[in-house]
Amino acid sequence: MIIYFSGTGNSKYCAERLGELLEDRVVDSGRYIRERKKGKFCSTKPYVFCAPIYASYIPLIFERFLKSSEFEGSKEFYFVITLAGNSERGGSILPDTLPDLCRDLGKEYMHTAHITMPCNFVTYMNIPSGDEVGKTIEEAEKKLPECAEIIKAHGKFKEWTVKKSEYYAVKPFLRFYYKLLMKDKKFFADESCVGCGACERVCPMKNITIENGRPVWHGHCTQCTACINRCPKEAIQFGKKTKDRERYYIEKYLK
Numbered sequence: 676m677i678i679y680f681s682g683t684g685n686s687k688y689c690a691e692r693l694g695e696l697l698e699d700r701v702v703d704s705g706r707y708i709r710e711r712k713k714g715k716f717c718s719t720k721p722y723v724f725c726a727p728i729y730a731s732y733i734p735l736i737f738e739r740f741l742k743s744s745e746f747e748g749s750k751e752f753y754f755v756i757t758l759a760g761n762s763e764r765g766g767s768i769l770p771d772t773l774p775d776l777c778r779d780l781g782k783e784y785m786h787t788a789h790i791t792m793p794c795n796f797v798t799y800m801n802i803p804s805g806d807e808v809g810k811t812i813e814e815a816e817k818k819l820p821e822c823a824e825i826i827k828a829h830g831k832f833k834e835w836t837v838k839k840s841e842y843y844a845v846k847p848f849l850r851f852y853y854k855l856l857m858k859d860k861k862f863f864a865d866e867s868c869v870g871c872g873a874c875e876r877v878c879p880m881k882n883i884t885i886e887n888g889r890p891v892w893h894g895h896c897t898q899c900t901a902c903i904n905r906c907p908k909e910a911i912q913f914g915k916k917t918k919d920r921e922r923y924y925i926e927k928y929l930k
């Protein structure tokens with residue numbers, strides 16, 4: 676069973692491709708997270724978790740979902756994470772943290788594969804567009820069958836070698852980074868908002884409501900960037916810097 680968390684579609688895309696390659700079921704954890712519901716799953720095939728990297732780790736909301744859910748059947752836990760960087764360093768605390776998570780859940784850690792995908796972090800940086808995005812997705816597409824073959828054979832993904840200094844540069848501060856980054860106070864909808872409600876529907880945290888035809892954010896953001904990237908009018912801004920920035924969601928680039 677493949678279970679994913681995704682804001683702008685990269686991890687969903689990888690999960691669905693793996694679902695095809697492994698002929699296995701694909702589940703959106705967002706459905707549970709939105710309703711604050713625990714998952715209860717049963718699978719004889721390995722569990723594969725697809726999620727983006729947020730500050731060198733899987734989104735803490737996804738970690739919480741995994742910790743609170745029940746996974747019957749297979750003992751094998753694989754992680755396929757998507758990130759914008761092109762090396763393991765982008766997920767520097769995964770190799771030391773996920774094995775403990777698996778152990779606590781009574782599962783075997785089958786290691787983590789990383790797939791470089793286009794960056795969606797528009798609230799804090801310029802993000803790629805055009806051909807560059809297409810090439811990144813093409814490269815990712817080549818890695819997914821390799822991952823699927825390893826999973827089919829019940830093998831382990833290659834172990835990562837992240838320096839301890841990189842781990843200690845992030846791990847003790849992770850919750851602090853979250854407090855710093857996962858804020859929604861700077862979001863607002865500009866005059867091009869048409870009150871369509873798409874932002875409310877895509878938010879995995881149920882953090883947006885439409886009031887008097889405009890979105891209102893409620894302080895439970897996880898910065899997945901779905902609202903700002905997926906608004907059909909590009910009406911959502913984050914402070915002053917996003918006005919002229921490109922927006923990204925994977926469906927924009929899929930044929």
Ligand SMILES: Cc1cc2nc3c(=O)[nH]c(=O)nc-3n(C[C@H](O)[C@H](O)[C@H](O)COP(=O)(O)O)c2cc1C
Nearest residue numbers: 681682683684685686727728730731757759760795
């Ligand atoms: C809040 C946030 C933090 C991020 N942190 C990192 C990071 O530490 N390293 C990295 O390589 N990419 C980082 N990214 C980029 C995403 O991991 C990448 O674009 C991912 O594929 C998005 O997946 P999704 O479309 O499934 O949401 C970050 C993106 C967001 C929104």
Ligand code: SF4
Nearest residue numbers: 868869871872874906
């Ligand atoms: S998705 Fe965009 S246009 Fe639609 S309500 Fe939200 S901000 Fe307004």
Ligand code: SF4
Nearest residue numbers: 878896897899900902
């Ligand atoms: S408010 Fe926007 S960025 Fe925050 S969790 Fe919801 S969709 Fe994601």
